Amino acid sequence: MITPTKGIAPDRALLAVGAQIIMQLNRPLTVSQAWARLREWRLQNDHLAPLSFGWFVLALDVLYALGLVELRDDLLTVRNNNAAQTIR
Structure with missing residues (x-):
């Protein structure tokens, strides 16, 4: 489910969908x-496999985790993983 398997096509794996989501977040957006x-x-990129909103939310959950x-x-934003922020 998170990675491609026999039953999950590579373009539907949650990590792949998560990467596709990250590519859309060039600025903060609502869900x-x-x-x-x-x-x-x-x-536009010929990913014709159906993608439900539930699967989209699962991919967001993986990205958040x-x-x-x-x-x-x-607003959904890409987290700034600046090392200075993690040291507190």
């Missing part, structure tokens, strides 16, 4: 905006 951009990007995204003021 709905990120979902719309991802669907548009997938169509990895510390790559966060939700601030209802």
Whole structure:
């Protein structure tokens, strides 16, 4: 599920979908905006495998668990992984 398997195509694996989400976050977006951009990007790049909103949310969960995204003021943002921030 997180990585490709016999039953999960590479373009549907949660890490792949997460990478596609990160590519859409060049600025803070609402979850709905990120979902719309991802669907548009997938169509433009011939990723025709169906992707449900639930799968999109699971990919967001993986990104959050990895510390790559966060939700601030209802906007989804890429987390700045600056080393200075982690030392407190």
